[in-house]
Amino acid sequence: MAASFSYCGRFAPTPSGPLHFGSLIAALASYLDARANSGTWLVRIEDVDTPRAVAGADQVILEQLKHHELHWDGEIWYQSARTEVYQQALEQLQHLQLTYRCTCTRKQIKAFGPYYTGTCRHKHIRSPNSAVRFRNDDPILSFNDGWQGHVDIEPNFAGEDFVLFRRDGLFTYQLAVVVDDIEQGVTDIVRGEDLLTATSWQLNLWRYFTDRTPHFKHVPLALDEQGRKLSKQNHAPALSNTDAKEQLQAAMRFLGLTPNSRLNIPQMLTDAVAQWQARSFPEARQQDTI
Template identity: 50%
Template sequence: MLFVSTMFESHYIGRFAPSPSGELHFGSLIAALGSYLQARARRGIWRVRIEDIDPPREVPGAANAILRQLEHYGLHWDGDVLWQSQRHEAYREALAWLHEHNLSYYCTCTRARIQSVGGIYDGHCRRLHQHADNAAVRLRQQHPVVSFYDNLRGEIHADERLAREDFIIHRRDGLFAYNLAVVVDDHFQGITEIVRGADLIEPTVRQISLYQQFGWQTPDYVHLPLARNAQGDKLSKQNHAPALPEGDPRPVIIEALRFLHQPDIGAWQDLSVAELLRRAIDNWSLEHVAENPSFSNALR
């Protein structure tokens, strides 16, 4: 396709892409630190992207707070921050390309109707030639991806019903769907490996199918374990996980490194944040992360 371009195709490029629905918490730090160390250990580029395409979920000031937190914790990115709110034209071009190639269609089905047929969309509007008015846009799924290889977890098999579903790429309310935007932007930024939390395993097969529809090179994937609270729920903004402390970041970085089963860094209290991270980069081993007992090789 011609509407996007990639750079540094022969170089490792990773990224951290938070949504501004709240400040970063310890679970966010795991994803940010893991992706940062993976990129820096390979002498690669580390990008930051703010995924601000869902205004109803955004918290005023959260995006700038996230950037300040990353800097406070020594996680300095390369190049400019990419803001999805400034990328609408690229998403429109992607949608137009899919439409021109008969790879998408309009759908007016309600959530209630989809729930009535078991919660998985049944392709009801595929051949109805619906109009764009008050309609979502769905991908015409022709080559579903039912499994993928994770560089940490090995082969992961998806729920085939979800993998084969014609999923939404443009919402009825006019907002661009996450799966479309993330694929368009990761391709545009030339991302070679995506390191993120295990809560995003499920949509991976949908994203890979979009790469294949566009004819783009699919990045590699790593899904890190999730930090959980005392109740066993993953730390998240929805669960009101506390924001990262504003004080000395070093004890929190050490805690995150231990969560990721990285080698201990002796006398870290005598190190600056920058030196602490340099040693973490030198010691970084993805294989050690796999020892974490909270891992599972299957989607649930």
């Protein structure tokens, strides 16, 4: 018997600092897409890379979302509390003979070019001081995106044996995000287009853990005056909780919506949901079944 999944979206920031305007665009787009489809909108704190996490940044992020009236459903998940789950997922892939250990350093990899060429694939390394890579024998070279339309991925990137577990003992984002999205029942992933190419790797992992496939929308990135992505690394200014309405209006305009400044924030969001429902996307969303 086929099982259907109700819409479930999510916003999953890294707690390396407060949200900035680029973060707001991603949060707003995922929120509107969920509400436009009468779905659930989750918030997950992606702190699997614990050295990047800043103490207290998670609470700052949650307060920023509240001030912008972006209210989530359910409990907040933290990746740092889920290492045992990621270990089980890694062991599942190991059982399927889809992994191998690698001792290559970044310097060694760069010496051979921009992509990892599988140097350790046939070495049968057992040293615990090594990374674990995915044996990427059947790469996904293209997929359909709800915002970008048909997407082709550069074959050398798509076919790279990417890392699942780092030499420093941390699980990678690629593994953690897929495991979490599947376990939380996420059906739709709306995020920035900087993650467009990595979607190929993530879709590859999805098919080894479940029969269903999520829908993706990768929205454009906000850039600074130098043409760089707005990011914490590039010192993008934090969102101001006292200017929430103005910031939401700017984010709505960036996403091609027409905000009504006479409305308060909840009313403005309701109107934005209606506009989102009425717009035409390159790839219409259809309900998946398994």
